[in-house]
Amino acid sequence: MSKDLAIEISHLFKTYRDADRPAVNDLSLSVEQGDFFGLLGANGAGKTTTLSILCGLIKSSSGEVRLFDKDVNTQLKEIKPMIGVVPQEYALYPELTALENLQFFGGVYGLEKKQIAEQIEGMTDILQVKDLLNKRIARMSGGEKRRFNLMAGLLHRPKLLFLDEPTVGIDVKSQQIIIDFLRELNREGMTIIYTSHLMAEAETLCNHVAVMVQGRKLCDGCPSALVAEAGVANLHELCLNLMK
Template sequence: MEEIIRIHQLSKRYPGSDRYALNNLSLSVWKGEIFGLLGPNGAGKTTLISTLCGMIKPTSGELFFNGLNYRLHRRKIQRQIGVVPQEYALYPTLTAAENLYYFGSLYGLSSADLKRRIADGLDRVGLTEFAGKNINTFSGGMKRRVNLLAGILHRPDVLFLDEPTVGVDVHSKEVIMALLHELNEQGTTIIYSSHHLNEAQHFCTKIAIIDDGKIVVEGEPRHLIRAVSGATTLENVFIHLTGSQLRDYA
């Protein structure tokens, strides 16, 4: 397998903070993986994903994408990734088709190609008949499906997902997960983050659990479960490694 993301001794400390959100973290992701980044609240998961997406700069360390250094080739790399955030990144007063056309145009796709991809995408997720409806009339599951399409119109090499199925109905979840598996089979590497540990256990080919800004453990879900005495699920492993103490913060 070929390495697509390499993180070397990455650290991040926010201004005014007395602790590191990421602490000398190193990690590799290989092409074609569905890589789960899991961790309790405040563990550094969001900071790591934001750094990988180029939204924040690390305090120190190096990040490489397909052999390119993020510090030197940030814009080029960002055009090769797709991001599907937990919050809907959609304009509520625009239609589904208008939203997709806007986001797709940011990647320089030709009008004809973009229209084709939008039509194909809406058909794939069962929303063709709602293409001309405003997003603010959509259910949560419908918005999730459009949110996903907006992140994949340019056919990224790596797709970042943050809680892609939170708050959706069973049928929308089935459509979303099926599409994600198709994308992965076609060569897209997926970086997945969620608090749905059962979903992560069955969806991800590899898992890294983060706590206190460091990688606590990494491996295939079945191997991680076998390594913990008495564990039968990834949730058992997660609690064993991170503890049962509440991680509320404000």
């Protein structure tokens, strides 16, 4: 594995119990350090399943996944401090305030109270949620919850961040705040792996994308090169063609 790779996946398969086809079907893929990578596909394509295997939440049926040249199956303990995970479903406790949630998650990562406070201070301004820290999650809008969900995965400043559909179902302002923040994190050197079915968003954000259809990777590369090669107008059109 090259030193510059953040992720190397070879011949990955995942078949859920009682399923009639694999959710991930022979996926091989490499992501370089510093990439803003988009894993794209329609509902049910296998994006969340792939992401869950990559960050060690579920086990694959077969195949190999290495993060920073460490095996996810056997070296997860060493990998965990380097990665952050922002799930599609909210990870936050609804009855706790945002601050209480962040303090809890910071503690899970083994951070000192002071470190947690510094991280919160740094992120609340950029994400425009400073006034909401003492509000209970249950009383927040989707866009507010998304921003705190994101913060919870970033408290320990991971080298590699996994995000599952971070901007779905929220208003354009919240979307833009999150996008700008992710761009900045990537500029600072964080490798970002994000899943989406929002093709226009992925096209502007990502330097590398892969398109999955029914568990299989149909193409991967730089969005502009893929679009040019296929002779189509944009990523949206490319994906529509691939899904036919």
